[in-house]
Amino acid sequence: MPEGALEGLKVVELGQMVSAPYCAKLFADFGADVVKVEPPDGDVARQWGPFPNDEPHPEKGGLFFFLNTNKRGVTLDVSEPEGRDELIELLRDADMFIENNRPQQMRDWGLDYDSLAIVNPNLVMVSITPFGQTGPYSGWLAYDLNAYHLSAAGHRYCGRPGEAPLEHGTFSADFYGANAGAAWGLAAVYGRAVVGGGQQLDVSCAEVIASVFTGCQNIGGYAQDGVYETRTGVGMPLGAPATILPCKDGHVWMLALQPGQWNALAKVMGNPDWMLLEQFQDMFVRAQNADAMYPLIEQWTMEHTKAEIMERCQEEGCPTTAIMTVPEAAEQPHLQERGYVVDIEHPVLGSMRTLGAPFGLPESPGGPTSPPPLLGQHNDELLSRRGRS
Amino acid sequence: MAAPLPLKNVRVANFGWVWAGPVVGQTLGFLGAEVYKIESRSRIDINRTLPPFGEGVNDPDRSLQNHAGWAGNGSVTLNLKEPEGVELAKQIVAVSDVVIENFGPGAMEALKLGYDELRAVKEDIVMLSMPTAGLSGPLKNVRTYGMSLTSLTGIDSFTGYRDGPPVPVENAFSDPYNGIMGAFAVLVALTHRDRTGKGQHIDYSQQESIMQLAGPAFMDYVMNGRAATTMGNRHPTSAIAPHGVFRCQGDDRWISIVVANDEEWQGLCIAMGDPQWAQSSDYATSAGRVKHIDSLHEQLAAWVAGHDDHKLADLLQEHGVAGVPVSSIADLLADPHFKARGTYVEVTHPLGFKETIYGSYVKSNKFVAAVRPGPMIGQDNDHVFKDLLGLPEERYRDLIEREIIY
Incomplete structure (x- = not known):
């Protein structure tokens, strides 16, 4: 089997829920060595299900499974000096650091870019948060739903007039931010010699959608003419059917x-x-x-x-x-024939089906091949003794 | 001083059209790549014809949304119906690293610009093909619009109000998503090329890339055989509550509120002034709040109603609760956060009018992205055909006259 396109790339993830984990997964899909760092009680997504028979279990979460295949995992309490030191050791020879913590939290932990650049000037840090590292909402608490709706995507394009603007029923803003973080992050690694070392990329999930989607389609017209539109619930109101x-x-x-x-x-x-x-x-x-x-x-x-x-x-x-x-989409012969759904053996769940790589690279195929890490599964392998938790 | 841009040594021939393909070029262009969109006056890209127009003048060089979505791409014109036009396109590919296209499967082959033909002029070319459903498989020729692509992924089946029918998303949410992911795909393949010397033909199915957003619901089907139904604004795995959008004072004003754990719930209770209803043991745990989400949302909606969205967001944030105003399009331009981050920038178009586009949608602390106005049709012809390909002046003029460079 040919090796992955990103073989040799070292990525450390300090992420929970969806955005940073999905971003890091995109690298793991194509052969990068991704180490996921979780707090001692685990990524919150472990509690978010779905679970087989709806019975909660930290090793059986479907969302966690989907987002964390092909990664190794360690547990560290980075609020303690020993835990932080262990993380610094992992970052010393890493190419990328992908995280989605609140900016003030990262500063409090001494894990802000300026502190890390001293340890590893070649590190590309990708920070994916609802609102980004700067600006008046930077310190706000927010989740996918909040970020998505700040972009006006729902107000303009999803829902019926007079009723609530709608998210699409998934983590739309988190996925968008993860996607942007992956593209810009890999570009920064690719061009590291040109740029002259590492850097921090600041991704705001809300800003990405407010730029490339709602901004693209509306902002030029609104700035010039002062008129704007809102959702109709119809689809395309100007053409039919x-x-x-x-x-x-x-x-x-x-x-x-x-x-x-x-x-x-x-x-x-x-x-x-x-x-x-x-x-x-x-x-x-x-x-x-x-x-x-x-x-x-x-x-x-x-x-x-x-x-x-x-x-x-x-x-x-x-x-x-x-x-x-969803069942019809999952079972369509087209996707089966293209090998888009894959089965992976998991030590607790048994055989589990998940989605394959988001795109096909014939010379260097990607996609999930190993299950997500059990909580702290690779502590012995990857940590020195003192920081283990 | 700003550092050089990371992709400044990468050159891209972009045959992409409408929206998704051009956003691949835009992303690589913002990051420093030299990107030439190859288009023609013999068949004006429909995206150039969409209103509103700069100063209200209907012209393919004045579509405002086109400029925003295509900024970062250059433009050269070639009539690919003419064999000489195809030959010149190949010459551009021969000096490029990357080729992008988002036509249907087989369209590039029909133009004699298929991967094999392009590899013959540039052996290690990275070619990104991003048709709707990929280059192979029984559904490969399926036709969708950008806004209906999600129908093939399961996503549309759960977008809508609870217990109601699917509600259509009224624009191509997938297109710029696939544009950015397409840029990631190119960078993965370039990384591989630099290490191994091998190019490749990326089989990018827009269906598969966007279906990843259905991952949470897909896993519920795999684990429990369940078919997701319309979610409203609820949490995608129904793990936490409250999780919704609530009406505020004013015309079409709303706030999104999410409570992810007990600590945040306590914060919300204090922000509301500890009302009696919130003391109910039904709401004491996350599982309880999810179970009783209907009554919980009803009570919360009653409290939110009458509040100003921004003032309420401030109050909730002070109490450690994720409450954020829901923007309208008009709000975006005035929002202090987007203003502070320079999300939107005013540029002067070569035709002289000012227009507002989005800027660097990711911020680097080392470099300043190359954001320029959207390309004038054929703006880079002189440079590409004379400097890059070295065509003598006389031949260049002749090709323009015969509408090959057109």
């Missing part, structure tokens, strides 16, 4: 905007007469008449399954897709 509709066994993402797509949908639906009416002849007038049109399409979708609708639409050139449930 572009929304989620119910069908016989669930929902479909109904999209038929361009003339060819609309004609394809008409063919799949058996060319009903109403589709020839003038008020439905382009995506803009269809949007103006959406209240009349959506029920007509829905009558048809309710008679068909999402798989039928998707298959027939895609065949004819209409980009409508099934809203897959």
Whole structure:
């Protein structure tokens, strides 16, 4: 088996929950040597489930499993001098340090960048927090939900008017911050000779989304014209059909905007007469008449399954897709054939299935091959005696 | 003094279009890479045609959101329907480290710019292909829009109000995510190339990359056979409560509040003035608060209503509780935090108008990212064709005249 692309890269993670652990996992997926440092009672994600049969157990958490494969793990109380010294020893010859603690906490522990740069001037430190290292909210307590909603992503794009703005039902801001930390962090390692040593990269999960998503799409227009929009709950209010509709066994993402797509949908639906009416002849007038049109399409979708609708639409050139449930997404033959789901043996859980690498590198394949560490599993291997806890 | 940018020795030929591909180029460009988006006036990228426009003038060099999303990329124009255009594109690839594209599978081969053809001119090229569902497999030709890609991952099935239908996310949340992750993929492959001398063709499935966000729900299916349902703003593994968005005083004003442990719960109780209802043993533990989340959220909503979102956030933070205002688009530009961090920057476009784009979306304490206005179409033609490829002036003029460089 060819070695991983990042073989030889040494990463230390002082992270809990989602952002820093997922960032470090991206490196672990591609062969970096990642040591996860947990407090003596473990990463909080160990308590967050899901658990088999909903029975809490610190070694059986599904979220923790997903985020921490391919890592080795130690436990250290870094608030004690001995624990801090052990961490410093791990960082002395590390390439990267990935963490998501509150900035003041890191200063209190003496683990801020300036202190660490004295020990290892080549260290690339990636700090991923809800609001970043600077600015008035830097000291605030916050979690994924708080960071996500400061970006206006929900207020603008997710939810119905008059009702609460919505997160997407996952750790959207944490994943975005992890992703940005990985790209910028690896660039800083790649260009270390050019830059002249290590550095700290300051990632604010809220700021990443407020830049590349809501900022990108809205801020130029708002700054120039002073007008802005809010969520509609519809999908695409200016063109139609572009929304989620119910069908016989669930929902479909109904999209038929361009003339060819609309004609394809008409063919799949058996060319009903109403589709020839003038008020439905382009995506803009269809949007103006959406209240009349959506029920007509829905009558048809309710008679068909999402798989039928998707298959027939895609065949004819209409980009409508099934809203897959999580089991349907997990079991799709496409992903099985591509090897995207993998099974790993875990000492407590037994055989466990998880998701593979986020992208494929044919010359240096990645993805999870070993289970996440048990609490303190590698203390003997990686720590000198005094700091063990 | 600012350090040199880490990717200053990397050159990128970016065939990416619309949003995800250009954000790969942007990220590498912000980090110092020399990035040329290869596009053509013979088929203007749809992203250049989207309003609003600078000074309200409808023009492919004035789309404001295009400039924000593409900033960091340069631009050269080549008509790839012409064999000479393809030949010149190959010459650019021959002096590049990286090629990026986000067309459907087979599109680059049809242009005679497939991986094998490009490897013939640059053996260790790193090529990133990022179609919707990857380069192989029964679903490889599936067509989605950026905002519907998530339908293939399970995510859409749990985005929505509790007990209600899925609610569509009204823009392509996946696109810039995949753009940044695509840049990470390129850097992983470059690291590998520098160590082994080998390039490779990255098979980047946008579906697989974004499906990682469904990881928590996927694990619940694996462990318990459960199909996630619409989550509202609740905690993705239902581990903690309160965890929600609550209405404040004013028009469409909201605050997000999360309580992750008993200590934070005590802080919230004190902030609320220790009301009787909060003393209930139902709420004394995290498990209890999750079990009784409906009544808990109802009580909390009643207390929040009437408060100013920012003042309430200050009060909650003073008590060690994660309460943060929910922003609207208008709030972003005025927010003191984003102002202090320079999240948005005003730049002067080459056409003379001022526009606001986002700046370095990650901050380095060593270097200043190369943030420039979004590229004018063909702005780097002179430099690329004359300096980099060494075309004589006469031939360069001829190619422009015949609309090959176009």
